[in-house]
Amino acid sequence: MSYAVAALVDIDDFVASSQVQGQVWAGRQLRRADRAVHAAAFGRPGVTCRPQPPEEWLMMLTGADPEALMSEATALAEEVRARIVRETAWTATVSLGVPRLGHEQAQREAEREARLANDYKLVLGGDRVISSEASSARGPLSPPVRIEEELTRRVRAGDRNGAAGLLAGWVDRCASERDVDPGTLRNWLIGGLLFVVDVVNRSRLPDGSTDWVEACARLPIEDIVTVGDIHERSYLHIWLRETLGRLMPPPARTDILALAETYLAEHYTDPGLRLSTVAEAVCASPFYISHLFAEERRTTFLRHLTGLRLRHARRLLTTTALPVDVIAARTGYPSAKALRGVFRRHVGCSPTEYRRAGLRP
Template sequence: MSYAVAALVDIDDYVASSQVQGQVWARRQLRRADRAVHAAASGRPGVTCRPQPPEEWLVLLTGADPEALMSEAAALAEEVRARIVRETAWTATVSLGLPSLAHGEAEREARRSNDYKLVLGGDRVIAPAAARPALTARPSPGGAACPPVGLTPPVRIEEELTRRVRAGDRNGAAGLLAGWVDRCAAERDADPRTLRNWLIGQLLFVVDTVNRSRLADGSTDWVEACARLPIEDIVTVGDIHERSYLHIWLRDTLARLMPPPPRTDILAMAEAYLAEHYADPGLRLATVAEAVCASPFYISHLFAEERSTTFLRHLTGLRLRHARRLLTTSALPIDVIAARSGYPSAKALRGAFRRHVGCSPTEYRRAGIRH
């Protein structure tokens, strides 16, 4: 009787590194990785190696003793990982399946282990028992593994996600979801299926937030809403076992789901935020940009393009307008007016008046100028 054990060699962060370094670089690294895998497999009796493009290799070990096969597979996996680290710019994950009498089932076992790369991370050997402790301990009545029940995400992000989605901040929403996925994956009882279910739930939440169409009773028109998230996209989540690639996929998916807000809307939100918070001495461009879910550069660009001014000039105008009003309508001391106008001291207010008004606050008050 002959058994088979499969070892699936999977390059870590292949898509992300290829996007950064380019396809020419990636192809060169793949050739080096291919030589490393074949070198580790060669000379071992009963071992075959088959590439699984673009960045995987299936190594199959056969023999009569399943325990000896598992031991040999573990040693081979460590050697492959070490060679790839030494001979390429990459790391790799090698996932092992349980011994099987059928080669096809041996490969499926290895791929089931490799699925746990999504929650365990890369640069490791994933053994069957380590990958699926909860599943192997709790078989379903039909004999198939079933996921843990009753698990809920460790943190909820719907409130912040809603804010970013409604602001049209696609990158911010994608970053929030990516960080949330990483946090959920770190949970002790997390498994790939549960993590994907949670993520699909969040994506449907985004779809519902973006969709403005409602039925007559006020409920969501899910027929129209789900047209934004095709079933193929949901199915794709089930094929992703690389966290870095999941982050890329989230960014691309949210770019399709969320229409960018008109630039005038972003500028209006920034101006409204400034009008409400200009009295805060610590107010900065970065603060406003974060509040309206846009980059500081883009906010600066909008003020220059749409208002022919700068962010700082606009903020200074708001502060001085309020200071002038207090100077001519109250007897408040200069230091109190400075604090209420967003300046850290009377000296700072005097400096701003000299530069922009041409006189001191006291002189302005004595002149009784009304604005």
């Protein structure tokens, strides 16, 4: 009787490091990794090694004793990892199946189990040996946190990088949950992507519900299927940036200005409101917000904010008997003195004088 067990060697963060360092550098590192893998296998009876381009190697171990075979596979996995760390700029993950009895069919099953184990790299991270025990069944889970409100804000602001970063950080947070498995993590992510599609899509059916036929045209089925092939979070982050770049149209300058004006209209009573606060809320730079107010509205951010506050203050002065200090607090000024100063500069009189004039028949 002969048993077979597979060990899948997978370079960690291959795509991300190749993008940073370049393909020439990556090719040189791959040659070093290939030598390291084959050196670890050399001289071991019953071990074959087959490259799986661009950054994987499938090692197949055969033998008569399944327990001894598994012990040898674990030792080989640790040696491969150590050699790759020593001889390249990378780390590696080695995923092990379980011994299977037979010949060709057994080897195919052994490879399949090793790849299923390697899928857990998505939740466990790299630089480790992963056994098939990692793929035991879990019960249904719920995401530890929800990000729809913040995600909506970033999507509507057209902040592609911000939305992708938020989703990527959320995936990392979810992956750290106890007992989460790759399938559950992908389901949560696909739900997040469909949520983005719904926010971006403006087509609605007559009853007001989302036109999902139109909406899903923005996220082709091939993209959703691709998520199932990703087992590394660094690459998943890259994929998210690319996918959201296609899903989200670039923001128009008028949209950003409208968002800024809406935010101001909702928050002008906050005495701590600043240009930087608004810029962060609409995911644009303070300089760009100032530029839009100057070019599109022929005014400044501060004048626009002051106008909102004074308009409210004048209304309260002429329609209520509230004291000036209370009106100051309700219109975004820290004190009655601050309100009086702004009033004199922009209206030409004090709040009390304005009230008297406004109450005159």
